Amino acid sequence: MTTARTATPSTARAINDRLALNLLLEQGPLTATELRDLTGLSRPTVADLLDRLQRTGLVAVVGERGEQRRGPNARLYALVASRAHLAAFDVRSGGVSLVVADLAGRTLAAADLPVEGGGGPDTADRIVRTLLDTARGAGVERLHTVAVGAPGLVDPATGRLHSTGALPAWHAELLTALRELPGTEVILENEVNLAGRAEHRIGAARDRDTFVLMWLGHSVGAAVILDGRLRRGFSGGTGEICFLPVPGTAGLPSAASSAGGFHGLVGSAAICELARAHGLPADPAGDASAAEGAVRTALDALGDDAPGGPFLGALAERIAIGAASVCVVLDPGCVVLGGEIGRAGGAELAGRVERRLAELSPLRTEVRAGTAGGGAVLAGAVLTAGDAVRRDLFGEP
Template identity: 25%
Template sequence: MTPSEAFRRGSVPAATPLPGTLAQLTDAAFLDVLFRDGPSSRAQIAKSTGISKPTISESAQRLLGSGRILEVGQTATGMRGRSAILCDVNPSYGHSLGVVLERGYVAVRVLDYRGAVLCENQIEADDENLPAGITHARDLIARCSDEVETPLLAAAISVAAPIDPRTQTVRQLPDAPFTGSVPDFARALQIEPISPLLVDNDVNWATIAESRIGSMQDADNFLYVYLGAGIGAGLFLSGGLHRGSNGTAGEIGFLRTASGETVMRRLGRSPVGTPDGRSIDLGRVRSLLDNDPPGPAMDEFLDDLAHAIVNVATTVDPGRIAVGGPLSEVSQVAEGLRRRIEGTALSGLEMTISPLGRTAPLQGAAIGALELARRLRSHATPENVGTTDNFDTRGEE
């Protein structure tokens, strides 16, 4: 719920808020309108939020003083042509940083305060563990730092591994495709220690992106499945991301097969696996699909994936599934999964291919960092990221 909704619906806590809290709520409501609608007059903002004009004028002075907004011009209003001063978000107030760390892939994206992309760098490497990915990420962040002069407000890190939501550290699991741990991501990435930092699983970030700018913007419940070097699922239930008690919700790669081994171990040791048996060889999958017909190895691969996905869907009943990641862009994989999933699901399941492809975790992390930066000095906390009561991400592509 946005601050403006809180004012209109009377859902601010029953206890009388302190003056500072009211000011923060008003400022957040003011900014909500600018992020959503662009340049607006004080009168327009007062009408949109339901907050009095004098209170909105006081908020404008605070936001102008802090540098978060700018006066950008005037517009003629009313029968006599009186002009109203327009306010807009100051894109140079600061920037946010999203970082992706995966097996064989590292990327960073920097957004200004309005949400426009200032810098983006990525690299495909032979990194098989997190410390190696950290080294590449530091280099990519340094390149962006040379291009961006505004202060860093917040950062979000996407890691291809389960993350403990309490400590924001990697949970070590057997058969994980991406190994290693980092006790302090801010220090490891040389991010300013005063900047708030969020760390989460790559598939959780992809799920957030799918709900904001992907195929599930109108869905309160869906299952997101990421197919890459590893496989995982994100659970978006009742309008928010479900991480679980220990951050392992949706780890379908660790479901047990009839033989007792995990799905990820079975796939890693199959003809589509990498030499170390810990991940899926994307090139190998594509080469097998070049055969006509692809052969039993691909049938087994798709059967295993569909079986894991349907088991989760049977448990949580999401109604809709979005499939993303590098392998979702391979038509034979997508259609093979669709036939198997829709043919064996207990209840009706609508499967959609995500339009975000490989970049979903990066887009999700960038969104999370931007929301944290925007909420930094208002009423919200990092726990709000991933729910539907955050700012719209206008300008994020």
């Protein structure tokens, strides 16, 4: 027989504090009366928690709100967003993008730093200096948490980055350099997983607790969120759908190469080749921006005897093949198309994929275009870092 345990006074105070802090974070400045109405707590309890949170420096009075009644105006209480600061990285083979943000997730400063030719021995130090200079330029002297989104597998047990391809040496060196920053927590996450978090919290899947983000860019990947939780798998490899064996490729993938897998159908080079086969211009370089351009050109070339429709139909067919393989295993009910290709294709491409997927799978699946934008990885990193900061400062479980 299990006996329910009554919360201690200190536990109850911590729960009430977290509730009030999250409301101030989500809704902005509130009066004590508004906090009472939103939390259902008593007047003395709200007064006590506001006093306690002001003493800790997490909440401050920021103004007054006029009331249609006699007496003094009501004080407005707000989260002190400068109480802690965070940073987020989107790490790619050709450079990094970074932002510095406050506790509320508002961007204070940003920087982009290209890395050419695979980088050099000072690349990691140069990136860290850029981070610190960017932070100081925004008046930030200490970073509580840095979240890093990078390609590759992040081992859930060790937190180490492992490559399924060839990652530049400076990726690992950057993580080592960041972890040497005093008093700063460093969180490493796969880049597509971060984009999935962004779509879940602020993007196309805000109303979904179970969905799969298919990232379509230079390569392909997926973020799997089931019952509100990001799933990583035993080795951190959940979502490595670039290796998925599918019909239509030249061969089969191998442990060392995804060329024969789903990547061979919908990687950027394959999309550019498909576009040229349909009479659409596409840069032979075959990078993500070239594939994105081909999709946008196709959208402008829809209509009778125009090449855009057949190309988009063929592309949707390819995407649906991979999506069907994922859906019959996970049954997510919703697939979000992200990355450069998903963003460029928008609702038109998503609709075509959904219709073809309905023919391939007996499981009803909605397909949506991602809305977190081109900065989805950075947005997810900011959200991840912010969650970590709040767990520390708010005492969240």
